[in-house]
Amino acid sequence: GGMTGELYKQFAITIAISMALSGLVALTLSPALAAKLLKPGEHGDQRTDFLYRFFFGPFNRGFDYLTQGYAGGVRFIVKRALLGMALFAAMLVATYGLFQQIPTSFVPSEDQGYLYGIGLLPDAASQDRTEQVGQQVSDIFLRTPGVSGVVAVNGYSLLDGQIKTNTNTFFVTLKDFEERKTPATSNNGIMASVMREFASIGEAIVLVFNPPGIPGLGTTGGFEFWIQNRGSGDYKDLEKVTRGFIAKSKDHPELSGLNSTIRTASQQLYVYLDREQANTLGVPVETVFGALQTLFGSAYVSQFNKFSRVWQVIVQAAPEYRSRPDDLKKVYVRSTNGSMVPLEAVVKLENTTAPDLVTRFNGFPAARITGSAASGFSSGQATAAMEALAREVLPEGYSFAWSGETFEQKKSGSASALVFVYGLIMVFLILAAQYEKWSLPFSVMMAVPFGLFGALLTVWLRGMENDVYFQIGLLTLVGLAAKNAILIVEFAVMKHEEGMPVMAAAVEAARLRFRPILMTSLAFILGAIPLVIATGAGANSRHSIGTGIVGGMTAATVLAIFFVPLFFRLFEGRGSKKESVATSEGAETVAIHQDQPVVSELVSEDRRDA
Structure with a gap:
């Protein structure tokens, strides 16, 4: 629920629709396109083809060497299960440490192209004095590199929404992002620069704020x-x-x-109404309050139509008749007997302080x-x-x-953790239904911690924070890391069903799926690089989600592919032992049941002979 729930909902809808369309294209249009483009004999003679001799051939030979080295590394890890599990445990400890080390936040502060400024003067400051301070602040803003313009609202407080003579509000627009590519002209650089100059203004306290990362969450x-x-x-x-x-x-x-x-301690003028005196003089209380409101405030009287518009009639005393407390002495109210009574006869004025x-x-x-x-x-x-x-x-x-x-x-403190756990449960249940086993999906799910480790390590190295956009990226890594593991486990299961031992099936599946894993992973990583190096409005949000998924996918590709075959060996090997034991027990039972009729037949034959 709340704002975090809305962010997750928007992300989920976007990913679900895009993945549904991607799956539809992959299952329908991609095979047809492959049949149309990939035809035998169209690539020429490999011995004379220039591209094959100088690019594709050397590339394929180099990749074959890389694949052989990868298969050797997988074979080394799979044979040394204790060493592999020790490294995996060390990675889990490092992941927990990174979780504790990286600072947290809700959403990153963004350079949105404008700033807020607040000027606070003493309570007794006049409007003229406030305007002078506002001009000084505006001049400082305008001569700061990166600032395009300033709108000053004198007499209005943005922080509490009050109209007060001792406050200023400034709306500062910055130049286009293409003109602000240096740290000094960023929003943080501009705020630091002007705050140093505002220290020279002794008449007021001037503050500068960045707008909230999400509009509506606070004033500043x-x-x-x-x-x-x-x-x-x-x-x-x-x-x-x-x-x-x-x-x-x-x-x-x-x-x-x-x-x-x-x-x-704000200065206020307290008007005390002597109700007994007003009753003696025949002046109704509502008449006194109505006169004060109309003359020193305002009152709505009526409305009229003109020029095809509706105009309101507001009654208020002219400024020269309501600028000083002594102006109350000039006001008269009508009593019940029709005589005019001076307002000072029923009210008393007192200077006081109050909030x-x-x-x-x-x-x-x-x-x-x-x-x-x-x-x-x-x-x-x-x-x-x-x-x-x-x-x-x-x-x-x-x-x-x-x-x-x-x-x-x-x-949203625990909401992200719950969403992540629910994501893991959904992936596990889908894999359990696919493989029709409860143990085998664990060999796929064990690849997820590698993605978390890579994401946290990359964010920590860049000095970033654990915010809600980064957490959305972590949720994406659940599916991305599981995807690589599924490619290996699926083929390992097929090879094992064909009769290969569990260890040999794991190594062979890793070797066969090494190239597709690298191709899909590199395509995703390179596609997310623009998020990592983004500039302009919303850049920090894109940095958070892009850095996490690029780092996590890199770790899931470079590290997890060595350990997934090990996990397959451990979980599938255990399951195979149970199946072999169950199979042997079933065979013995069948043998016993087959022997029993033979014995009974022999007994019945002996009885007939007798």
């Missing part, structure tokens, strides 16, 4: 962490705990750019902290650091929760 890239107050404390206590948490996070190198928009936004998460008062993993660390490592810090810093009565990408990452 990185993580969204919530501190929840589940006790009896107020919002001032919540802000104090949140600020202390952010200050303590500077001791953790895995974390970067932590910030929160919680403000409990500018009261947020709740899962029903509890909460403060949101946004941040990201520091350079060189994965989102999984940043998540672990935040949770460890929360358990250390948060006092009693406070808890934490996640939202956005990190919430999906936590929710």
Whole structure:
């Protein structure tokens, strides 16, 4: 379920349809095409043919030598079962170690061609001051290589969606990927460059964010962490705990750019209505509130039609009559007896401080902290650091929760493992039905760990992360690794049924299927190379899935093909012994049953003679 389930569903539908079409073409059109193209006598005399003498001939002879060497290696492994199983166990241990070593994440951060910027000024900052800071930030963006344009929205906070005079929001568009081929002009390079220059702006805190890897999972890239107050404390206590948490996070190198928009000391004007005085003067309470809303806010009155459109009528006081608190003294309301009463006669003004936004998460008062993993660390490592810090810093009565990408990452923790296990079970059941045995499919399934080892090793060498796209690639390797093993096991079974011993059948099958295995594997590996070296939008996602399947398929081709014959010998040899024992027991039983009538006949003949 969730976002991870949607990703797996899209992948499964795509692969299922493509494989169904591929199978249809392989079973129908490919034989017809082969019969049309491959005809005897069309390749000329091999002794005089130029291509055969200088290319195909040497290539075939070299491949024959390679096949002989491969058969010798298989024969060496098959004869030394203990050594082979020891190497296999060592590979399993290395695979487990790589699983523990590679950092985890949900989806990789992508260069999507645009960035977000946030400017935070003190609470008392005016709109003019905010616009000046916005101009400075825009100038820094525009002179940065790789930036195409900037749209500044002064007075709007992207993080919490509020309209406030002390915040800026910037939408930064980057140049085309063809013009940004250096690390300095990538999204991460641009963010690092501008953040160094933003440090010189003393009037505001300016932050830059990458958009989320999947649209809709959070406002910005990185993580969204919530501190929840589940006790009896107020919002001032919540802000104090949140600020202390952010200050303590500077001791953790895995974390970067932590910030929160919680403000409990924002200046506010509190209007106190004296209800007894209003009742004495005959002024209804709803009249007072209606006047305040209409003049200092706005009120919808009606609508009218003109120019084939519907226009709304909104009533609001002119700006010069609602710019200062003293403007309330100029407002009059009508009492029940028809007289006009000044509004200041029933209300009192008081300057106070209070939260500018009261947020709740899962029903509890909460403060949101946004941040990201520091350079060189994965989102999984940043998540672990935040949770460890929360358990250390948060006092009693406070808890934490996640939202956005990190919430999906936590929710999908065991889902990928379950999908992988179900994939293995399905392949095993299909093979068991094909071979009509429970033991023989194990010789095919034992090739899957080699694919996992190769995928993990390649990702680790490239310094990448174990994300959901890489896990989808691992699921693909189940079928790809099993495919190579099936080619060997299928022929080994045929050779064994023809009368060859199990060991000789395994070696002969490996030798016969070596060329088809290399051809199909190399075709797949070379076809996936563009994913490994992809650039542009979505490149990191393609790197994750491409690197895993290329590394895994390489290991399944180079390593597993030496061990599959060994597994066939171990599992099929054990099954053959059971079958031979059962056959010998059946033969003895048949002999006994055949002898019994003879004995009875002899006895009856003796009785007749008597």
